[in-house]
Amino acid sequence: MSIVVLILSAAIVNNFVLTYFVGICPFIGVSKKIDSALSMGIAVTFVMTITAIVTWIINRFILIQFGLPFLEYVSYIVVIASLVQFVEMFIKKTSPALYRTLGIFLPLITTNCAILFVALLHTMRGYGFIESVVFGIGAGVGFTLAIVIMAGIREQLETADIPRPFQGAAITLIVAGILALAFMGFSGLLSA
């Protein structure tokens, strides 16, 4: 499978948020402003890429080598938790403002299922090293794309005249559903 097809597949056609419905919590939680949505997307993309690299190495040289495939989940969780800790330290040091904007959602990347999903999926599909890395980047880009689009719509919704029963969480979920429908339009593009 060529790299371009893989990245397109992960980012758009099989968008993690809008097709597989993983990583919904930050997708709803941090999509109020485009700025913070974009930084969340970048943080998730970073963690996803590094996770893909490290988990591929662990899978290839430890789990397969020693015949321990059942340790997949446990070891991947350890990897993700450590990486998120690292990203948190890094952001706290380099950008306190961003650190405050992301707030609780930064440590919550740990439990962002989209990241574990990347690790599990590249193992399951038996991707090579380059493919795994590209897959991680593509998935991250897809997540960023989805969350930024969502934030853009929600910024417009702020001033919209929404019927009372639909205000707040209800309209957000409806918008997410319509967005997912729209992304279904890409499904004929590739078969991967």
Added chain:
Amino acid sequence: MILIAAAMMGLIGLVFALFLVTANARFAVEVDPRIAELEERLPGVNCGGCGYASCAAYAEAVARNGEKIDLCVVGGDDTTRDVAHVMGVKVSDEQKDKLVAVVFCQGDSEASAFPGVYKGIPDCAAAIYSQDVAKRCKYGCVGLGSCVESCPFDAIHMSATGIPYVDAEKCTACGNCVIACPRDLIELHPLKHDAFVYCKSLDPGPIARKVCKKACIACNICVKAAAADDNPDAVSVRDNLARVNTRNYSAKPEYGAKCPTQCYNSNRNLVNKEAAMTRIAAQRRARAAAVEA
């Protein structure tokens, strides 16, 4: 098998632990311990009443830049004392009067003329920008509740007739509604003061009266009443509007006894006033007792 699995998990854990330890040492951020302590003592509602974006920002300003310690209006004297304690400075025991927001408009759906219905963005400022306010009076409350939205304490609400009223128990005088009102109808005044002119209309009497039954028509009756009470600087009329002197708060509710439009009266856009006053009195007694003991 189990041994290998355990060993490998241990190994992975160890490697990451070492990695995090190094990273922690490398990216350590020095934090003034007083900041965390101050944050704990501040109310934590992030209302912005002190002029900083959040309680955390104010705590940082106090600890790092020596900002004034008595800016938290929400916590009042108690918080000032807590902050002083953390910072190791002394404060005087003088008590500040509790302030509450006062809404200076009585033009509700019964008193005011409403020639049309507004159907745009539900926000007072938006209605004014679009020149599309339903109410005739161009000084009065727009009635779309931007002040209600702005209140972090749930202390200001819309009455059934479309004028906001303030809950004296919940109002902390953070000033968010004062900023939110595009017609500057909300001000902060001491809770115990009673007499105000609840109107901001600068229209001349005949026009003011036509658009609102409760508008000030600058008839000077309250000014004369104040003069008769040997208190001439309590109320004055300027630009077609009677104004209560808010430097000395010497005006009395009686001056409004003959007000033809009842715009001069004792606080009407306020609820729970008695409860708030009783609570404050009780708190002061308790504090005085604690100081003596």
